[in-house]
Amino acid sequence: MNPSQHLDSVLGPALIQRKVEHRYRHRRTLGSAQGPLVRVDGRDYLAFCSNDYLGLANHPAVTAALHAGAERWGVGSGASHLVNGHSLEHHALEEELAAFCGRERALLFSTGYMANLGAVSALVGKGDGVFEDKLNHASLLDAGLASGARFQRFLHNDTDNLARRLGASDARRKLIVVDGVFSMDGDTAPLPALADLAEREGAWLMVDDAHGFGCLGATGAGCAEHFGLGQDRLPVLMGTLGKAFGTAGAFIAGSETLIETLIQFARTYIYTTAMPPAVAAASRVSLRLMAEEPWRREHLHTLIARFRRGAQSLGLQLMDSATAIQPIVIGSDADTLAMSDALAARGLLVIPIRPPTVPEGTARLRVTLSAAHTEAQVDQLLDALADLVPRTLTQRGVTS
Ligand SMILES: *Cc1c(COP(=O)(O)O)cnc(C)c1O
Numbered sequence: 001m002n003p004s005q006h007l008d009s010v011l012g013p014a015l016i017q018r019k020v021e022h023r024y025r026h027r028r029t030l031g032s033a034q035g036p037l038v039r040v041d042g043r044d045y046l047a048f049c050s051n052d053y054l055g056l057a058n059h060p061a062v063t064a065a066l067h068a069g070a071e072r073w074g075v076g077s078g079a080s081h082l083v084n085g086h087s088l089e090h091h092a093l094e095e096e097l098a099a100f101c102g103r104e105r106a107l108l109f110s111t112g113y114m115a116n117l118g119a120v121s122a123l124v125g126k127g128d129g130v131f132e133d134k135l136n137h138a139s140l141l142d143a144g145l146a147s148g149a150r151f152q153r154f155l156h157n158d159t160d161n162l163a164r165r166l167g168a169s170d171a172r173r174k175l176i177v178v179d180g181v182f183s184m185d186g187d188t189a190p191l192p193a194l195a196d197l198a199e200r201e202g203a204w205l206m207v208d209d210a211h212g213f214g215c216l217g218a219t220g221a222g223c224a225e226h227f228g229l230g231q232d233r234l235p236v237l238m239g240t241l242g243k244a245f246g247t248a249g250a251f252i253a254g255s256e257t258l259i260e261t262l263i264q265f266a267r268t269y270i271y272t273t274a275m276p277p278a279v280a281a282a283s284r285v286s287l288r289l290m291a292e293e294p295w296r297r298e299h300l301h302t303l304i305a306r307f308r309r310g311a312q313s314l315g316l317q318l319m320d321s322a323t324a325i326q327p328i329v330i331g332s333d334a335d336t337l338a339m340s341d342a343l344a345a346r347g348l349l350v351i352p353i354r355p356p357t358v359p360e361g362t363a364r365l366r367v368t369l370s371a372a373h374t375e376a377q378v379d380q381l382l383d384a385l386a387d388l389v390p391r392t393l394t395q396r397g398v399t400s
């Protein structure tokens with residue numbers, strides 16, 4: 001082989017280019033359980049970057065359920081759901097999730113990425129149309145592209161733009177797909193208006209509630225509950241278990257017919273090993289805690305309000321978010337990295353998010369809050385920001 005075609009020689013330049021663009025991604029290595037206080041790369045931090053919104057990832061009762069589940073079921077499920085990996089534990093979790101979401105049924109997937117890929121591809125294909133918000137999570141965008149349906153992105157939360165696109169489409173089936181809570185901005189989709197539009201245009205609405213589930217709604221059932229949208233108005237509801245639930249996996253909830261369709265046709269459901277039953281057992285305890293301990297959601301919302309008040313009084317640019325995701329928009333990639341590094345030097349971990357994850361020129365610090373944080377810890381972050389903002393930003397004219 002010509003040495004210039006050697007794998008490393010071909011791949012190398014793109015890596016160098018990423019570094020030049022300040023977009024090279026590094027993995028930090030966690031040396032502790034998830035929580036507000038973590039050990040990362042050998043140093044202790046107060047962290048504002050996990051999606052463990054309710055503080056359940058390291059909850060003793062959830063951990064105990066995983067233990068007990070492993071004692072009863074072993075570790076691996078040993079097979080896919082359709083072969084013989086579907087256990088009583090999985091089944092019970094599905095029934096409890098369906099009841100919690102007010103849907104006829106729910107179906108477990110091993111990850112949210114796979115749930116999205118599987119559901120979209122099972123619902124639409126060639127000759128159909130899929131309409132996605134521009135800021136949808138990568139897994140939804142990939143799902144739309146992989147489905148083979150005509151793929152369109154509409155302007156963020158712009159129902160007029162979507163209505164025009166739906167009206168101009170002659171697709172057989174039309175599927176509208178949005179994040180319930182947008183993962184990099186923290187704002188919510190206008191779901192009632194989208195449900196109206198879907199009805200008017202004969203389209204189906206699918207919502208990925210990875211960040212709303214557990215946090216929003218009177219009982220924590222997420223965006224659907226928050227906006228009062230039942231199965232008839234919001235027929236395809238997706239939630240994940242790796243965020244507020246603190247475990248792993250995901251589910252789709254909806255009608256009997258929807259779920260049977262997914263069991264028959266969702267390839268990411270069929271051709272993969274079922275999640276370990278012990279994880280299902282742990283998730284059942286998370287679900288119970290979510291229902292029995294509303295203080296977690298209430299405390300989280302107190303922290304969100306406190307952080308927003310504090311950040312606004314510092315003149316920081318927040319986004320239109322009432323959720324646990326509270327990004328601070330910095331703008332340039334280099335400034336965002338500098339801010340994150342300066343916070344890290346003070347023992348605070350806040351992850352910088354850069355393009356291509358977010359649009360050019362909108363690099364940000366993605367602050368996420370958890371019910372496991374205290375008010376004092378939020379104040380600690382605000383104090384550090386107060387010290388850093390004048391130095392790193394205003395002198396470069398980033399904040400006004
Ligand atoms: C995290 C996330 C997913 C993927 O879920 P996993 O279970 O982590 O694969 C899907 N959609 C959104 C909006 C997410 O934030």
